[in-house]
Every structure is written in structure tokens, then in C-alpha cells.
Amino acid sequence: MSAKLDLRVLGPILALVALIVVGALLNSNFLSAGNITNVLSRSAFIGIIAVGMTFVITSGGLDLSVGSMAAFIAGLMILVMNGLLPTLGPGVALVLVGMLAALLAGTIAGFVNGFLITTMRIEAFIVTLGTMGIYRSLVTWLADGGTLSLDFGMRTVIRPIYYDGILGISWPIIVFALVATLGEVIMRRAAFGRHAAAVGSNDQVARYSSVNVNRVRMLTYVFLGILVGVATIMYVPRLGSASSSTGVLWELEAIAAVIIGGTMLKGGFGRVWGTVIGVLILSLIDNILNLTDGVSPYLNGAIQGVIIILAVILQRERKADG
Amino acid sequence: MSAKLDLRVLGPILALVALIVVGALLNSNFLSAGNITNVLSRSAFIGIIAVGMTFVITSGGLDLSVGSMAAFIAGLMILVMNGLLPTLGPGVALVLVGMLAALLAGTIAGFVNGFLITTMRIEAFIVTLGTMGIYRSLVTWLADGGTLSLDFGMRTVIRPIYYDGILGISWPIIVFALVATLGEVIMRRAAFGRHAAAVGSNDQVARYSSVNVNRVRMLTYVFLGILVGVATIMYVPRLGSASSSTGVLWELEAIAAVIIGGTMLKGGFGRVWGTVIGVLILSLIDNILNLTDGVSPYLNGAIQGVIIILAVILQRERKADG
């Protein structure tokens, strides 16, 4: 029992440590401040989304739409800022309006998913597969098949949100850390986290225990939508543009991170810190592949696949016997 | 109870009929023999795979790797046939060898997924996300980033497998119909179908009822792997080539078809004929969009998304009250 527990807890950590050791051996710059900042900052997008995904999955749901949603929100945020630029001028006010738009759009998008899943009682897989197609289409349409770009003057104003920070720690890292901490606290210390797990474990029981099951489910999707908005706020300053290729496959990465971190796909148990480790593992695989030569780039996907499976083998439960 | 049952049964059929009516109204060629043959033949790949996916999902599993697996097997089949061409010459023997190779590769690929999921006890989502990356990478690598093409002489020999048929019905349609019928019979009338549903419904109960749970799970993946092989055998003759873009997103389409057809994503209940309808719905959406003017092609994805959700709304269960 305790050995099993330890492995499930230690598994992802071991995988992460192993990757770090490999990285450090392969390249002396791997542990440089610059590289660490790079890896952590870029993990923030998927990371912030994956924290929200942890709640959705814990409560027995799934969201395939987050990647397209991020693209759509990024496009919207850019359109709003470009549109208001003549009125508000390139300054903090406009940035704030852009952020607000992103958060609002995320909230609404999360609400729409939640509504269709809870009130209309459609499988989450189908709903979010549908909205995934819808958002991807909409951003392509908004961009007329091309790229939506933030006005160039505005870009310099907004750039610091991704590239600057305080005390040498960049904003995306700070925001990711805050979101993760908040998520961990809510999962473990707030009634909402418990209710999410209860709903995922057995929604009948939860309902009979006076938990408002639909409300909890709905909130997980809204919460995730808002976090997609937050991730987008970090993303737009980095690239200053959005297109139909923005956020492609983010949903799979986020879900993979959640599961690598030890959350159960069937719901009932979630671990936010595990998700953070899952996200870091996925980012590091990419980073390490870039540190080395000699492997055909065609095989990157294969190596990623193998490492993902290995990372999870480390934490599998013992052969069930009862 | 009975009203609900009817809706769950009728839902997908209604959606299909609605689509057919819309198609016929929008374009007079929609119901032409040519168009019907086109749509049905194209549906065969996803359709054959989705029949296998129905069993996997019914028994509580999932397989994200089928699209890449199809690409990889197609690549392999082409390499084998090109390689043996000098020895065997361009004839039926070589085609048979190619088919055998595809079936064998499918069996092995299904076995590998099944082994990692059952014996190694890793989440199906992670295993098949991993193998999805692996197969995609491998086919890219085999093709050196480009396209693997069947020798030109061979192509004419193999072409009839996709384009010809008997009594005016093309082979892919015949094979799809056979696979679907067989699947339906196995699901409803064979012990294996019962066992798959039992395992997906409650694997403990199945185990206590002397059902070899791991064997059933394993067989669903192997069965699916073989069907991916069969789908590939239909696919290669069509264009005579395979590349890293072969089979992209087939997994999502197959899973969506299964769920639109009324099989439960959580497992425990599966309906093969529903899956067939799901596949047809998805194909028809594409077909109708191509036959219609006036909609920006950028919005195709959005329309697809909306229709998928609508199709499932038609069959949702009534609001549960416990």
C-alpha cells in the first residue's frame, strides 16, 4: 500500500529528475539561467491551461477545445486591441482592455462548453470536439486564412508581459506559479476541489450529498476557460499574432500533462502539482531534443512518445489483484 | 423509459435522414449513384476503423494511435511491395503479400497497444498518445520526410481494390459492409461482445464472473489493429502512396463516429450499427459542404462542429433525476 502510494507520488518526480540529469549531461548550458527561464516561460501556456484541465478531468470531464479556444481568443484579443488603438492609443489602458477581452471571451467559451455538457447533457468529448472545430474555423475566418497581427507599435508596449518580470523571474513564470499554487490550494484546501473529486468519483453520491453537481461541472469548465484566457494573455505578447496554426494540439499536451502528473482520466482524483511536473516533463523533452544532434528530426515524435510512456510506467500501480 | 430508448435509438438515424434531405435539396446530384458511391467508398477507411474502435470504447478503452498506425502500415505495405516487386513481379501474388504484411503489422501494432495497456497497466490515453507519435514519426522517417509511392506498374494492378467491385458496388463499400455486419453480430450475438460490454461496465464484476478481463481488453486492441490493417489495404490502392499526412485526425473522426452512434465513451455499452451511422453522418457533412456554394470554406470546420453537436443533442438522455 504505502510502497504503491510512494511510487505514484514519486513517479513523475523521478521522471523529471531523470530528464534534468540527462539534459545537464548533454549540454553544459542546459542549467543556465537563460535556458531555464526559456523552458519555464514557454511552459506557462500549456501549464496554466493544464491546471484548469486538472479540475475538469478530476470531475470526470474532458475538454478538447482549449487549443482552438486559445487561438480564437488570441485572435479576438488582437482584433480588439487593433480596433481600439486609434481611440485609446498604444498604452497600458489598451493592454488592459485587451486582457479583459481575453478573460471575458474565455469565461464565455468555458460557459458554453459547460452549458452544453451539463444542462444539455451531451458527452464532453463531443461538445468539445465540436467547439474545437468551431473556434479553429472562426479564427481562420477572422484572419481570412492568414495571420492576425497586432499593430506593430502596440507590440513593443505589450512585449514585456512575456519577456520582462520581477527579480529576474519572468511574468509567465510568475503567473504560472501563482495559478498552480492557487489550483493546488483549491484542489486540496477548498470545498470546490473536494466536490470536483466527488463528482468525478460518483456523481450520484455527490448529488445525494447535497453537492450541486451541475454547478461544480460548469465551474470547472468556466475556470478552465478563464485560464485559457490567462494563457492567451501571456501568449499574444510573445508572438504578437494569431492564426489557424496557433494552439494546435495544446489540448492533447495539456491532457497528457495532467495524466502524467497522476490525475486519473476517469475522474475522482486530481493532483495539481503533478500536472505542473507533467508540463515540465513535456517541455523538457522538446528542449533536450534541441540540445542534441545526431537523431533524425523525423524521429523526434517517436522519442517523445517513448518518453511519455516511460514516464507513466514509472508511476503505474502494481498489478491489481483485488 | 421506452420514449427515452426510442430517442437514443432514433437520434442518429434522424440526424442522418435530416442530412440526406438537406443534401438532396441543396444539390440535385447528391443522390446520384456516382456521388453515393464516392461518399460510401471514402467512408470505408474511417468506417472500418470505427467498427474496431466501438469494441475498444465499449470495453472502457480508447485508441488515439489509429490514424498514425494507418499511415505507418500504409508506408510499410508500400515498402514491402516495392521491395518484393523484382522477385515476385507485378501480380496478384505481390498484392496478397502486401495485404498480409498490412494485416500482420496491424495485428502487432494492436498487440503492442494492448500489451502496454493491459499487462503494463498504463492509461490507454497515454499509451496510444505515445504510439501515435511513434508511428507518425516512423512513417515520416521511412519516407525520408516525403511520400512513399508504390511502383507505377504495381499501381495499376492494385487500383481495382479501391475502384472496382461487384454488381456495381465498389470493394471498399463491400468490405465496410462486411466488417460492420460482422461487428454488429459479434457485439450483439457473440460472447466476446457481451464480455467487452461487461468489462467496460464494471471490470471487477467481469473478473469475478470468470471473464478474462485482460484478454478481452487485449483482443479489442488487436481486433482494432487488424481492422486498421484492413482499412489500409483499401487505402493504398486509391492513390498508391503514403506520407506523414496520411490518416491525420482519423482517430478523432473514428471516436466521434462511435460516440455519435450512441456508444458510451465511459464504456459498458456499444452499438456497431450506430457507429456506421456516425461515420456516414461525418462523411455526409463534408460532402454536402463541398456541394454547396456560399459558405466561406474557412467556416467548414464550424459547420461540422455545430452539426456534430446537434446530431448528439437529438439523442441525449432526459435530464437525470437520480
Next chain:
Amino acid sequence: MKLTLKQVDRSFGAVQVLYGIDIVLAPGEVHALIGENGAGKSTTMKIMSGYLAPTAGQVLLNDRAVTFADSQAAEAAGVVLIHQEFNLAEQLTVEQNIFLGHEMKRGLFLDKRAMRDKASALLKRLDCNVSPTATVRDISNPDKQMVEIAKALSRDARVLIMDEPTAVLTAREAESLFTQVDRLRESGVAILFTSHKLDEVKRISDRMTILRDGWVVGQHPAEDMTEDAMATAMVGRDVSSLYPVRTRAVGHDKVLTVRNLTVPGYADGIDLDLHDGEILGLAGLIGAGRTETMEGLVGLRAATGSVNGKAPFPNPRAALDAGIAYLTEDRKERGLLLSKGMRENLTLQSLSDFTGLLIDETAEDAALTRAIADFDIRAPHRAVTVGNLSGGNQQKLLLAKTMLAQPKIVIIDEPTRGIDIGTKQQIYEFIHALAAEGKSIIVISSEMQEVIGLSDRVLVMREGRIAGELSGDTITEDRIIRLATGLDGRKDAA
């Protein structure tokens, strides 16, 4: 608070299961609801507590008609139901389950310490020493039941309704529960409970209502009713001789020889022999490891040692092929597919007997017809989802399912849990009939009387080992208890 049902009817689809029920639950009174399996006890209780709405008639609280929108509304009004089947989230801890939906908070955050303390206190009051931080999935059935009870107690019920709360409890645990019931009665709570253990009904209730086929057939003060009278009122016939007389002697052939069977963590060095036509009782306290031993024997758990001179069965299929079937004590999680119909459940274990190339559904239907008759399964209709069968009828279906596989040796874990007394008698007769055919049976039971009444020979387990063997006249309650608790027998039990 007083709760009244007035002329309550309830139907499921076309099938009516309750007819004009009148019951009054008075504050400070323990009311028992008794009746055969499927009589409508659980349905009545669900209506009282807002889980189901009546199709006709009224629910009154303190003489005012109320309509509970759902169970939360009932709970808010002080009416709490403990379900017949467990109603716990398996992946959550004991403490999380007890406070689910009613978490204690300090500011924005959960007050985990307070909840853990209160959970401990509640469990202690029930003499249950399961840890509040244990995951429910990992605790035993009796402990789950105690957690359910603790959960209900934590809700400060004014009307407490308990649906077969003692079905999975031992006499000792049931006694702790009754102590709490006495306390609640004194504090003016109105209590309704049901049980198929009529001695308990006698022991704890003040009044009782007897249901038969959805009708109230009698309401009496408890002191007016003997156990026999209750049984007769419920079943409509005399059931005083519960245990049949053996008609055939135990055979001489050993059909099962187990040596040094060890299930890591649960059982250590178990030896046992079983003869043809023998009924072997396996007694012991809950947690003694009886279930795990037998699960190890039939290949449901990893085990070492020898079974008939060979290694233990690798899986239950192999055991069944050798003619050994095990009937689980946990019908909900391990016994039946609750979302499927009776036919699929009945034939699941013996599907190969119904399958040539395809499943012979006609033969399956015939088997179901026979099972319904043989085991007196009362279902609203043949296509019913098994989860909608009454608890006792689920148990009968489970028995029928195991027997359909035609085992030569049957291991029955808690055969009559939740079974009404009339059917109990039938099941005992059935077990005897099996033995008379030369089949051998191992019965695990926490009901002392059952072990004594049925068995030719009894093995008593304690802490994973065989503490002693009793046969013939030595099979007495006293001897069993002494062995089970360690007063007699092997002292080296670890």
C-alpha cells in the same frame, strides 16, 4: 419532528409497487418497516426522504404537507436516509465522504483538522476504528457501512431513515449502532429502519409496519409481535423451521484439499479439506480474512500453497473449469452489472454454455425463466435494469448466476445478506439440495446461527489463520466465539 405518509402510491412506468401506504414516524420512536424482498420498503423510504416522489398521496412533516424537490431539500428539512446500498465516493477519504456537501470551513478554506477530529469522534462513538484519512475504496464493507452511519449522524437528522443498516455488520457492530439509535431516540429523533434480521427488529423497535407486495398488511407495537409472528405476517406462511434436516450423509471422497494456502497480507498457511456432499462453514470475525482466503483459492488474488496438489488457480476461469465457483459478498461492486438486464447478468459466468458460434438467446431466456422460478426472483418485469431490482432480489439473481455455472464446489460468501426470511429458508433448502446431489459447499457467514444451522463442520478463522475446527455437537455459538476472538485455539495466530 413527525413524518407521515398518507395514502402514498408509487409506480415505475406501468408497474405499481406501493399502494396507499400510511405510516406515522413519531419523534422519540423507533419504527421498523419489515417485509419480503421487493415488498417496497426501500421505495417507501426513498419517498420519505425526497429521493423519489410519490405518484399519489402525501408526505407530511409535523402534519403539514411537503413536497421535497430532491433529497437535499429533505435533508435541509432534517430528514436523512442511509441507503441500502453504499452511497460513498470510493476515491475520497472517509472524512471527505462524511462531510461531503457540508464541509466545515475556516474562512475560505476547509477546516481539515476540525473535520478530522469530528470524524474520529463520530466513528469512535460507533466503535469503528477506521482512519478518517483512509480512502473508502480500501476499507472493508462493514467499515463502509459505519462511515455511512457516521455521515448520517453528522447531519443532525430529526428524522433518520436507515435501509438495512446492519446487513453487512456483525452482531457486535450492530450493537454499537443500536446504542447510538437508543441515544437518538432519547433525544427525540424519529427513526425508521428496516432489517431482515428479525431479532434486531425485536430488540430495537417500538412499533412496526409490515409490508407485503406494496400494501401495508399490519401495524403493531413491537411488544405484541414475536419473531415468528413477524415472519408469518411478512411471508404469509409459517417459517419457524428455518434450517432443513440433512437427508444424506457427508461422503468420504475428498473433493478439495488445500495445503498451506497463503494470501499475502490476509491469510497465512491455510489447510482445509472438503468432502463430497459436505457443507463446510467458515466462521470468524469480520476482517479475519475469510473472503481473501477464498478469493486466493479461486484465483482472484495472488496466492501460494497447494490446491489439490497443484499450485492455486491462476484465475477464476481455471477454478471454474475445475468446478469451483465463488459467490462474492459484494453484489454491487463485484457481483452484478447494475446497468444491464437480468439475462445478461444471469448468463455472464456461464456464457460458453449458451454459445455455439453465437449466443442462443432463446436458451438464455429459458434459463432466466427457470431462475426466476427456482430462486423466486421478484422483478417488476423481465427487462428491468438490475440496479432497479430490490436488494434482496439482486442477491437471489447473484445466486442464480453462480449456480447456472453448475459448479461441483460452491463457495458462498454471505449467502443471505439482505434476504428476507422466507427466501432464506428457500436458499437453505437449496444449499441442502445441492449437498444432497453430492456437491460440496463452503459457506462464509457472519451470522452465527446460519453457520451453525447449515454446516456439517465449521472452520473458524482468526487473523488470517485457522483457529480451530468444530463438528457435530461441538458446533456451538460459544465455541465459535471463543475461537474467533482468540480465547481458545492456536495462540500463535499472527
Next chain:
Amino acid sequence: QDVKVIGVSIPAATHGWAGGMNFHAQQAVERLEEVYPQLDFVLATASDPSKQVNDIEDMLATRNISALVVLPFESEPLTGPVKAVADSGAWVTVVDRGLAQDGIEDLYVAGDNPGFGRVSGEYMVSKMPDGGKIVALRGIPTTIDNERVDGFQSAIEGSGIEIVDMEHGNWNRDDSFTVMQDFLSKHPQLDAVWASDDDMAIGVLAAIEAAGRDDIQFVLGGAGMKEMIKRTADGDQMIPANVTYPPSMIATAIEMTAVGLTSTAPVAGTFTIGSVLVTQDNALDFYYPDSPF
């Protein structure tokens, strides 16, 4: 002597042309590593713009690159990050798709997408002086595709050629097969097809052949896939021409960068690889049987 590192960042091989480009990049790297012992190469392939930015960041932070050769997935998102590389003092070579801001790169090996569309359009007009009905297949929705389609449309303007239908075939054989089948059901009479890419042309040809339609006189693909060039050279009436957009431009760029880094030869500036019309007459000049594309 100091070893200098050249980073090469390109989109992954997600469709035929990109596969060819990947192939040429790897060939060039292997070849140049032999030729220049003082050079090291780092090659990274990205499946989306964001991943490409990651790759470039990693090259800068961990591989101390002295030069970057980049074929931007998209112009806009790569502009900032590539500028950061340029600002760090490294040499920057941009290939094919330009950046959104002028003057960042030292060397620009440019493909000419509007030109690609224009040449294709002009050829159509020359083949159908009296006009006609055509259908067009588009690539993955991107700026490249938009530029090509715009170039094509302005070239056929007023010629009497009418595009009766246009859908995305996503530079993919299977998608274009499906789209073309449906176009054939919908339009009983067509004169030609602008497939705009050779992968798509293959799907289109298969659909036409299966339908047994003989109203369509020819299909114009693009990018110069070897099989298609061969058919043009052999005088296949259905594929009378091609328009180049050589995936080997990446190799040219890498090589020029290597030269620039190791010698004093002047390689800076813009080097446009124009899109050229290929017909039976000159087809053999564009036929590279050893290339995978």
C-alpha cells in the same frame, strides 16, 4: 580553431513540399559538415510557429549559434524572435516566407508566392484563350496560399476564365481527392483544374480518372514534384506544365550562409528564387530523380 554553429530551423515535414524541403536541409547539412570542419549544424523542425520560436530560443541559449537559417512557419510570429537572434549579433538567413519587418535578416533567399500564382494564371490564360470553367484547390489556409491565389486571380482577370468553385485541399492528396470527387459531382462540365500544388494534383487526377470524365483538358499543379515533372517531360496531355517552387531553396540558403560565415565572399542581400513555368520543352532541366519530392 573556433568551431562555429549554424542553426537551421524549419517547419516539420507535414506535407509533400515540406518533406522535400526537410530532405534538402538534411542533405545540405550532411554535405557541408564534411566540407567545412570548422562548422557545426543544428537542425530543428517545428510543427507550429510557437514550437519554432522555442527551437530558436534554445539554439540561442544553449548552442551559441553564430548564424541562423530560418524558414518561418509564419511571418508574423517569427519576426520578433528572429530579430532577437539578429540583435544578439548572429547572422540571419531567412528563406521562402519573409519576415513582417524589413531589414532584420542579412540574407533573404526568397520564394515568390505572388509570382507563383501569377505564372500559373498566365499559363491558364495561354492555354484557354477563349476562357473556360475551372475549379481551384487551395492549400492550408496561410498567407502563402492567399498570396498565390491573389496572384492567380489577378492574372486571369478579364480572360474569360471563370473559377466556378474553390476549396481547401490543404496541400494533401487525400483531401484534394475528396474535394475533387465532389466538384465532379457538382459540375457536369469543367475545362481545367488549378490544383496549385503537385500533391493536390495527384489527388485531383485520381478523382478525374476514377470518374472517367473527359471534359477536363488538363490539371495544373505546382512546386515541381519529380513524378509530375517526369509526366510533363513525357508529354502527358493532362499535365502539360508545372510551376516551380523548389524545396531545395533551403539548401541554397544553408550553403550561402556557410560560405558567408567561412569566407569573405559577399553573400548578403536578397536572392529571389523565381517561380518558373515548366513545360515539356524545359522539363528535363527541372527533373531531379534522386530527390524525394
